[in-house]
Amino acid sequence: MASDAQQACFEAGIKFGALYHQFAGTPVSPDSAASLETAIEKSIENQPFCESVTVDILTEKLDTDHGYTELTGEYMEVEVVVDYEGREVVAEMAMQDGYPLMELASVE
Amino acid sequence: MASDAQQACFEAGIKFGALYHQFAGTPVSPDSAASLETAIEKSIENQPFCESVTVDILTEKLDTDHGYTELTGEYMEVEVVVDYEGREVVAEMAMQDGYPLMELASVE
Amino acid sequence: MASDAQQACFEAGIKFGALYHQFAGTPVSPDSAASLETAIEKSIENQPFCESVTVDILTEKLDTDHGYTELTGEYMEVEVVVDYEGREVVAEMAMQDGYPLMELASVE
Amino acid sequence: MASDAQQACFEAGIKFGALYHQFAGTPVSPDSAASLETAIEKSIENQPFCESVTVDILTEKLDTDHGYTELTGEYMEVEVVVDYEGREVVAEMAMQDGYPLMELASVE
DSSP states (O other): OOHHHHHHHHHHHHHHHHHHHHTTTTTEOOOHHHHHHHHHHHHTTTSEEEEEEEEOOGGGOOOTTOOEEEEEEGGEEEEEEEETTEEEEEEEEEEEEEEEEEEEEEEO | OOHHHHHHHHHHHHHHHHHHHTTTTEEEETTTTTHHHHHHHHOOOOOTTTEEEEEEEEEGSSOTTTSSSOOOGGGEEEEEEETTTTTEOOOOOOOETTTTEEEEEEEE | OHHHHHHHHHHHHHHHHHHHHHHHTOEOTTTTTHHHHHHHHHHHTTTTTTTEEEEEEGOOOOGOOOOOEEOOOOEEEHHHHHHEEEEEEEEEEETTTTTEEEEEEEEO | OHHHHHHHHHHHHHHHHHHHHTTTTTTEEETHHHHHHHHHHHHTTTSSSSEEEEEEOOOSSOOOOOOOOOOGGEEEEEEEEEETTTEEEEEEEETTTEEEEEEEEOOO
């Protein structure tokens, strides 16, 4: 039987995988980035046990040679907070060595 | 060689397929629907030749038994306007016989 | 600092969220289901720490009124096995009360 | 009222937008590419008026620094054939100037 802390970590992982694979590929430009940040946050916050989602699209890094580009992990930083039966997990995603690394920041 | 009107129709189709398959499956609730409508509109409007996108998420139809549901064609109505070299195409999506039908409304 | 078992649970969650939100919405029919099962399994098995993915698309439940439908949780059962530094997690997804429930089956 | 040729172009566009935005972001490696090509082809061929879909994932171009990468337009070439009431449209996607260009190859 999984512990509440393990369940909280599982739920945090679900949110990250969902967020990334739902929205990767979305056309994004500096002008549209803010609305996309908000929609991603509010969308994933609907999921069970999700306390908060914070998405920062790095507009200064967006390739605008064609006016817009597709959202990938290269262009965003994300923090997700999950609460499962009182156990709180904070997880983060940021680029590391060219790979969008998702990791547990704290389990309390 | 394709005519400008045919190119405009092709571009309108791309926008619809992109919109639908990028955002289908997104968690959505009555509270988060407005931000998602805006993000979808601004995102797809980034694409070439796209004049405007209007998305109406039918919040009264959303299944809220679990607090939220996943976006599908059942829950949205969409209008896309494309302009290709002066030829304007309006295309629409709405449910018909249980299927989210995408169709050309006008080619001018 | 998260334990290895917690990390394993987090990784299992990522695989589930990724799998679901990457492939939800894919057009699927009884004839195309087998190729989609295989592609989903091999795709997600690429992810770090993922030992195996098993996807069963419930072809007999697919709505074929229009020849095909869109993949949702209603139509699939999934098992994911993750190994993180020797800690093995098995997680499963199946429908429960009309909701595609993802849950930890074992943490060892 | 749109002509059959215009409808065929619209339908071809839908297939391209759907294909791209459904599968962009999918984890892919040289080993898993063939199964993904097949699944994409069979999935999109389910859609109305779609005669054939051919997907070539450019495995030699895949970034394998982390064992796999995410599918984007950079890594694939696609041909779609649509038949609408006897009008056949062939459309193609390939990279041009760093942008995955979708274009009409023929309308007959």
